[in-house]
Amino acid sequence: MTTEPSSVTLYSPAKINLFLRILGRRADGYHDLASLFQTVDLCDRLTFSICEEGDDVLTCTDPSVPTDGSNLILKAIDLFRAKTRSDKRFRVHLEKNIPNQAGLGGGSGNAATALVAANWLCGRDEDERRSMDELREWSGEIGSDITFFLSNGVAYCTGRGELIRPLEPLPNPPSTVYIVKPNQGLSTALVYRSLDLSALHPSSPSSLLSLFQSGGVMAAADQGALVNDLEPPAFANYGELRELKGDLEGVFGAGRVMMSGSGTAVFGLDDRDGEGDREAALREIKERRREMGLRIFACHFLDRGGPSQEQASSTTLEWYQPSDPLSWTPTPRELHGLKP
Numbered sequence: 001m002t003t004e005p006s007s008v009t010l011y012s013p014a015k016i017n018l019f020l021r022i023l024g025r026r027a028d029g030y031h032d033l034a035s036l037f038q039t040v041d042l043c044d045r046l047t048f049s050i051c052e053e054g055d056d057v058l059t060c061t062d063p064s065v066p067t068d069g070s071n072l073i074l075k076a077i078d079l080f081r082a083k084t085r086s087d088k089r090f091r092v093h094l095e096k097n098i099p100n101q102a103g104l105g106g107g108s109g110n111a112a113t114a115l116v117a118a119n120w121l122c123g124r125d126e127d128e129r130r131s132m133d134e135l136r137e138w139s140g141e142i143g144s145d146i147t148f149f150l151s152n153g154v155a156y157c158t159g160r161g162e163l164i165r166p167l168e169p170l171p172n173p174p175s176t177v178y179i180v181k182p183n184q185g186l187s188t189a190l191v192y193r194s195l196d197l198s199a200l201h202p203s204s205p206s207s208l209l210s211l212f213q214s215g216g217v218m219a220a221a222d223q224g225a226l227v228n229d230l231e232p233p234a235f236a237n238y239g240e241l242r243e244l245k246g247d248l249e250g251v252f253g254a255g256r257v258m259m260s261g262s263g264t265a266v267f268g269l270d271d272r273d274g275e276g277d278r279e280a281a282l283r284e285i286k287e288r289r290r291e292m293g294l295r296i297f298a299c300h301f302l303d304r305g306g307p308s309q310e311q312a313s314s315t316t317l318e319w320y321q322p323s324d325p326l327s328w329t330p331t332p333r334e335l336h337g338l339k340p
Contacts, residue, residue, distance in 0.1 A: 034205035101185020103261025112149030172216025183293030
């Protein structure tokens with residue numbers, strides 16, 4: 001007799017937007033967008049177990065993260081129960097590493113992970129679990145970016161962000177992605193309210209995507225393909241963020257720095273030459289802009305294979321944990337200042 005698993009621990013990765021074009025405002029108040037999403041190995045770690053009695057319980061290492069029904073993890077579990085008529089309740093512990101209000105998709109990734117975990121814990125075997133196609137279809141009901149985190153790690157996203165086209169891993173990736181996050185955040189709603197639709201970037205999404213797929217990430221960046229239409233409204237609300245981007249351009253080069261999503265994280269793409277000098281410069285920026293409370297993470301692209309039909313429809317946990325989870329952990333480093 002096959003028994004249900006009682007607990008599972010999964011990684012939940014962050015993402016960056018390699019370009020983000022806003023195409024216009026929709027009748028429902030949302031905006032149509034076109035964006036190239038890429039996961040990185042800055043990850044939260046979530047442990048799910050079945051509660052024998054009572055309601056769902058969410059705990060978190062970060063006291064600023066809400067643990068009530070407003071959290072997307074619990075919303076995703078509620079959604080799963082509504083779709084499957086399951087009566088299971090869960091205890092979830094979130095080890096939070098991805099900063100909030102960063103444009104890194106931390107909450108959306110957590111919600112996708114919750115759907116996968118609930119699906120795993122509620123099914124005795126593969127035949128009883130819902131397909132990834134079903135989970136992707138449901139996910140758009142509670143958030144725009146959640147669907148992406150049920151893909152393979154790199155995707156071209158349209159609509160509100162919920163329509164995804166999985167892509168093969170991008171050629172010529174950076175050796176390191178440095179993510180710099182100020183303590184101050186910006187709400188996505190505020191950034192979109194401040195958006196001037198008459199001042200959007202003229203490049204077509206298809207031309208930007210072609211640059212990344214043909215020449216590779218670093219060549220595309222050097223050709224001006226790092227485009228984010230949400231940078232101007234974010235900078236209008238947080239002027240120091242524009243100054244921070246300028247500092248980082250002095251380290252990585254003007255074409256290799258961009259804000260991710262609606263901010264306030266800014267990333268720089270690094271090649272292998274002079275990495276030590278760049279990290280010293282980043283530590284100096286962290287010290288000089290101490291009032292911004294900067295956190296700096298050295299990360300890498302995280303790809304989970306190409307968009308094959310077999311992978312796209314799988315209900316296993318391989319997307320969220322490696323085949324040998326005991327020997328692999330996410331590898332980002334957090335850079336600290338010059339002084340202890």
